[in-house]
Amino acid sequence: MNTTLETWLATQPTALADVLRHIAQACSEIARLCAHGALTSASGGDGGHGPAGEANVHGEVQQRLDVLADRAMALALARSPFVAGWASEEQTLPVVAPLADPAAPYLVLFDPLDGSSNIEANISVGTIFSVLPHLFRGAAPTEAAFLQPGRRQLVAGYALYGPATVLVLTVGQGVLTFTLDPVGGQWLLTRSAVQVPACTSEFAINTSNQRFWEKPVQRYVAECVAGEDGPRSRHFNMRWVASLVAEVHRILSRGGVFLYPRDHREPRRPGRLRLMYEAAPMAWLMEQAGASASTGTSELLDITPDTLHQKVPVILGSRDEVERITRYHADPSENVSWQLFKTRSLFVQAQP
Ligand SMILES: O=P(O)(O)OC[C@H]1O[C@](O)(COP(=O)(O)O)[C@@H](O)[C@@H]1O
Numbered sequence: 001m002n003t004t005l006e007t008w009l010a011t012q013p014t015a016l017a018d019v020l021r022h023i024a025q026a027c028s029e030i031a032r033l034c035a036h037g038a039l040t041s042a043s044g045g046d047g048g049h050g051p052a053g054e055a056n057v058h059g060e061v062q063q064r065l066d067v068l069a070d071r072a073m074a075l076a077l078a079r080s081p082f083v084a085g086w087a088s089e090e091q092t093l094p095v096v097a098p099l100a101d102p103a104a105p106y107l108v109l110f111d112p113l114d115g116s117s118n119i120e121a122n123i124s125v126g127t128i129f130s131v132l133p134h135l136f137r138g139a140a141p142t143e144a145a146f147l148q149p150g151r152r153q154l155v156a157g158y159a160l161y162g163p164a165t166v167l168v169l170t171v172g173q174g175v176l177t178f179t180l181d182p183v184g185g186q187w188l189l190t191r192s193a194v195q196v197p198a199c200t201s202e203f204a205i206n207t208s209n210q211r212f213w214e215k216p217v218q219r220y221v222a223e224c225v226a227g228e229d230g231p232r233s234r235h236f237n238m239r240w241v242a243s244l245v246a247e248v249h250r251i252l253s254r255g256g257v258f259l260y261p262r263d264h265r266e267p268r269r270p271g272r273l274r275l276m277y278e279a280a281p282m283a284w285l286m287e288q289a290g291a292s293a294s295t296g297t298s299e300l301l302d303i304t305p306d307t308l309h310q311k312v313p314v315i316l317g318s319r320d321e322v323e324r325i326t327r328y329h330a331d332p333s334e335n336v337s338w339q340l341f342k343t344r345s346l347f348v349q350a351q352p
C-alpha cells in the first residue's frame with residue numbers, strides 16, 4: 001500500500017505540513033479544473049480555454065485557467081494560519097494573507113498555471129510553488145520580504161496535470177513524487193529519492209530563437225545537432241513541450257538538459273522565465289536530485305532577486321551538460337562551432 005501524502009506530512013514540522021497540505025488541496029482543485037477543459041463552466045462559454053482578457057504584469061494575456069488556478073491557490077493559502085502572504089505570477093504585488101497573524105512563519109510564491117500556451121491544445125500544464133521563511137515576522141510582508149535567494153527555500157515543488165496528475169516536491173531531503181488517485185482523491189507516494197543521470201543525450205530548447213542566442217549556446221546546440229560526426233561523437237535527441245513543468249518532470253524521469261537562455265531579441269530581457277516562482281524552485285529540485293541549475297554564469301540558487309518578477313536565463317538538468325554549457329560561457333572566445341552561424345542558420349544545409 002503506497003504511503004499517502006498525509007502520512008508523509010505527519011513526519012514534517014506541523015506548520016510547514018499545514019502549508020503543504022493546503023498547496024496540495026489547491027493542486028487537486030486545479031487538476032479538476034484542467035480535466036474539465038472546455039467544460040469549465042465557471043469561466044464562461046469556452047471553459048478554461050481562451051483569454052480572460054486581462055494582461056498580467058508580464059504583458060501576457062491571462063488565460064481563464066490562469067485566473068482560476070490563481071484563485072484556487074489564493075483561497076487555499078488563505079486557509080492556512082501559517083502563511084503570512086504570497087506572491088503569484090498573475091499578481092503584480094504580493095498579497096498579505098487576510099486572516100493570518102503577521103507573525104506567521106511562511107511566505108509562498110507560485111506560478112498558478114505554467115505552460116499556459118498549451119491549454120487550448122490540451123498539452124500538459126502545471127503549478128509551481130516555493131515556500132520561504134517570513135523573516136520580518138510581526139509586520140505584514142512587503143515585496144522586500146520575498147526577495148530572498150533560492151538557497152533559503154524551505155519547500156520547492158510542482159504539480160503536473162498530465163495523463164497522470166503528480167505532485168513533486170522537496171523539503172531538502174531529496175525529491176519525492178506523489179500521484180493523485182483519480183478515484184480515491186488521495187495523493188500517494190509513487191517515487192522517492194529521485195536522481196537525475198549526470199550524462200544525457202537529450203536537450204530541450206526553443207530552436208526558433210536560435211538566431212538570437214549568445215555564442216556559448218550557439219556552440220552547445222550546434223555540437224549536439226552535429227551528432228556522431230561532430231565534437232560530441234553521438235546523436236542527441238531534442239524535445240520542446242513549452243511547459244517548463246513538463247520539461248523538468250521529463251528530466252527528473254530520465255535525464256536531459258533544458259535551456260531558456262538569454263537572447264539578443266530584447267537585450268534588456270535576460271530570459272523568459274521568472275526567477276522566484278519558476279527558476280528557483282526548479283533549481284532546488286534539480287540540485288536535490290543530483291543535477292544542476294545555472295544562468296550560464298552563476299548558480300541559479302545563489303541569485304538574490306532585485307524584484308519579485310525578475311527574469312533570468314535558465315540552464316538546468318544533467319550535471320555534465322550544465323557544466324559543459326557553463327564552461328562555454330566562461331570562455332566564449334573558444335567558440336569554433338558558432339562561427340557556422342555568423343552567416344547561416346542551424347538548419348541551412350552545407351553548400352554543395
Ligand atoms: O513559448 P516559449 O517561448 O517556447 O516558452 C515556453 C516557456 O514559457 C512558459 O510557458 C512560461 O510559463 P507561463 O506559461 O507560466 O507563462 C514555460 O512554461 C515554458 O517553458
Ligand SMILES: [Mg+2]
Nearest residue numbers: 111114115278
Ligand atoms: Mg510559468
Ligand SMILES: [Mg+2]
Nearest residue numbers: 089111113114
Ligand atoms: Mg503561468
